[in-house]
Amino acid sequence: MSNFGGFVRRQGKIIRLFGDGSRSEDARPDEGAIDPFTGVPYVRYETLYRTSHSSVTETLNTLATKAVVTFPEDEFLLHDFAALDKGGAVTHSALNLEKSTVCGIVGYRRTRFRLVEGSSTRGGTPVAPAQSSGGTTQARIIRSVDATGPLTIRNIEVLGTPQPYSKDGTNYRSHNYHALEIFRPMGPVQVTNVQLRGWHGDHGAPPGETSGLAVTMGSPQPLTIQDIDADGRFADSSDIAGTVGVHVLRAISPRMKHIRTHHQRAAASAVNYHTFDAQWEDCIFGEGSIDSPELNKKAWAFNGECNDGVILKDCTFSKANDGFHISHSNGSHEIMPGQPYTSINGSLTVINPTFTTPSLGNLLAIHTWQRGIDGQDTVGASTIPTPPTRMRVVDSMGRGQRFYFVQNTHHTIQSDDLPQGGL
Numbered sequence: 001m002s003n004f005g006g007f008v009r010r011q012g013k014i015i016r017l018f019g020d021g022s023r024s025e026d027a028r029p030d031e032g033a034i035d036p037f038t039g040v041p042y043v044r045y046e047t048l049y050r051t052s053h054s055s056v057t058e059t060l061n062t063l064a065t066k067a068v069v070t071f072p073e074d075e076f077l078l079h080d081f082a083a084l085d086k087g088g089a090v091t092h093s094a095l096n097l098e099k100s101t102v103c104g105i106v107g108y109r110r111t112r113f114r115l116v117e118g119s120s121t122r123g124g125t126p127v128a129p130a131q132s133s134g135g136t137t138q139a140r141i142i143r144s145v146d147a148t149g150p151l152t153i154r155n156i157e158v159l160g161t162p163q164p165y166s167k168d169g170t171n172y173r174s175h176n177y178h179a180l181e182i183f184r185p186m187g188p189v190q191v192t193n194v195q196l197r198g199w200h201g202d203h204g205a206p207p208g209e210t211s212g213l214a215v216t217m218g219s220p221q222p223l224t225i226q227d228i229d230a231d232g233r234f235a236d237s238s239d240i241a242g243t244v245g246v247h248v249l250r251a252i253s254p255r256m257k258h259i260r261t262h263h264q265r266a267a268a269s270a271v272n273y274h275t276f277d278a279q280w281e282d283c284i285f286g287e288g289s290i291d292s293p294e295l296n297k298k299a300w301a302f303n304g305e306c307n308d309g310v311i312l313k314d315c316t317f318s319k320a321n322d323g324f325h326i327s328h329s330n331g332s333h334e335i336m337p338g339q340p341y342t343s344i345n346g347s348l349t350v351i352n353p354t355f356t357t358p359s360l361g362n363l364l365a366i367h368t369w370q371r372g373i374d375g376q377d378t379v380g381a382s383t384i385p386t387p388p389t390r391m392r393v394v395d396s397m398g399r400g401q402r403f404y405f406v407q408n409t410h411h412t413i414q415s416d417d418l419p420q421g422g423l
Contacts, residue, residue, distance in 0.1 A: 028072070028108040029068075029070050031044050035068040037104075037188075038066075038149065040066045042069075042070050042106070043069050048062050050062070055078075055079070055083065056095050057091075060101075060102050061085070063098065063101040065101065066101055069102060069105050069106070070105075070106045070107075070108065071106070071108065071111045072111070074112070076111075076112065077116050078094035078095050078116065078141060080120050080121055080122070081138075082094075082122075083096040084096070092127050093141065093142060093143035095113060095142045095143070097142070097151075099144070103150060104151055104190075105156065106156075107155035112156070112158075114159040114161070115141050115160050118163060119163070123163060123164070123167070124166075124175065126138075128175035130207075131207060135207050137177060137207040139176070139178070141180065141199070142180045143181050145181075146186070149187040150188050150190075151188075151190070152189075152190045153180070153182075153190070153192075154190070154194070155192075155194075157194070157197065158197070159197050160196075160198030160199045160200070161198060161234055163177065176207060176208055178210045178212075179198070179230075180213045182215045184216060184219075186221070187221055188224075189221065189222070191224070191225045191228065192227050192228075195229045196212035197231045197233065198235045198237070199241065200241045201241070201244070201267065203295065203297060204267040210242065212232065212242055212245045213225070213230060213245070213246045214244075216250055217249070217251040217254070218336065218337075219336070222253070223251050224256075225256045225259065226256070228260070229260050230259070230261045230262070232265065240265050240289075243264055244261075245259075245261025246261055247270070252276050253279075256278070258281075261285050262286065263287070263290075265289065265290050265291070265292045266292040266297035267303075268300055268327065269286035270301070270302050271304075272305070273305045273307070274306050274334075274336065276308050276339075277308075278307060280310075280312050281313045283312075283315045283316070284316045284318060285315060285316065286317060286318040287319070289301075289318070299319055300320060300321030300324065301317035301320070301326065302317060304329070304348060307328075308341060308342070309347055310328075311350075312349070312353065313351040314353075315353060315354070317353060317355040317356070317364070319356070324365040325353075325364055325365050325366070326365070326367070327367045328346075328348045328366055328368050329368055345390055346390065347390035348390070349392045349393075350403075351398075364404065365405075366393075366404070367406040368405075368406075
């Protein structure tokens with residue numbers, strides 16, 4: 001397992017991750033040099049900055065051509081969820097990355113983006129609705145929507161804080177919001193060496209199900225997420241406020257590696273939703289996460305919904321919900337519009353897992369349920385469901401391992417009832 005608080009060596013370079021200092025491999029990129037991932041030049045934030053009254057988004061909006069903007073080692077304060085795009089439309093974010101010109105942001109050493117505590121005016125509005133209102137939470141600290149080309153986000157910290165509000169005579173500690181969201185990019189996406197500290201969620205389903213990092217691809221472009229620390233505690237606080245740490249949605253062959261999601265509540269620590277051939281490697285899910293009795297919700301390590309070809313390799317599952325570590329559902333769902341992939345009989349392979357097991361002996365526990373997303377039947381009411389036929393747990397040598405399988409309330413099948421590696 002990676003040392004998330006110290007040093008790692010990659011391609012002959014020393015990188016310090018999530019510890020107490022440097023977040024860059026070498027020096028800050030030179031102005032005008034070409035970013036190898038996006039193929040566009042670097043522009044320094046100081047080159048764009050004009051006045052102390054300009055917000056970060058306003059400064060980025062001055063870009064005339066495509067570029068990756070590099071930031072110095074500093075803390076940048078963000079206010080409210082009212083950033084405007086170049087056309088003047090409200091983006092419901094504190095920092096908006098203009099889709100046609102900002103091809104990425106790259107930090108140096110400890111580049112931090114902090115949401116100022118109590119700066120939001122969106123509490124109790126449709127931007128951050130209550131669970132009973134339905135819909136989705138649109139408020140996010142940093143947002144990229146409909147990027148027209150490749151997008152890279154590297155070497156930054158995103159810090160969330162409480163955003164209190166009052167409604168109908170009741171005072172709330174914070175409304176819900178996401179930390180970093182990337183939605184429907186037209187090109188490949190790279191998110192690496194990013195620390196997310198604090199966002200707010202209060203449920204296991206939208207709108208209360210929010211994310212530290214959420215990436216919705218919507219097209220078969222490559223997605224790489226690597227070296228991520230998603231901490232659900234508010235910045236400068238021990239209070240656990242966030243729900244999902246990393247959320248990957250509607251992606252084909254995404255690659256996730258060296259991810260630590262921890263100290264979340266009321267939901268899965270990481271979620272894989274409507275994907276094909278997703279691989280998670282050397283990750284830690286759910287460390288320090290808690291159930292939320294006041295919300296009547298429980299937390300667990302990993303949730304897979306309507307996927308096929310999911311591989312979890314060398315991962316640690318540190319939180320169990322009623323004894324299960326992984327949830328896996330599939331059905332007759334289209335994974336991505338216009339693509340030939342569905343979640344019918346979708347497979348799950350778990351390779352060389354490490355796990356905590358408070359109630360099921362020394363076995364990894366995988367749960368699936370009878371009815372899936374949108375109420376579609378995934379299995380019969382009294383039969384062993386289809387998913388286990390393509391559900392395997394193996395060791396590092398590929399040898400089948402016993403696991404504990406739970407299907408809704410109809411079957412609890414211990415490993416001894418299954419052939420090695422599952423059905």
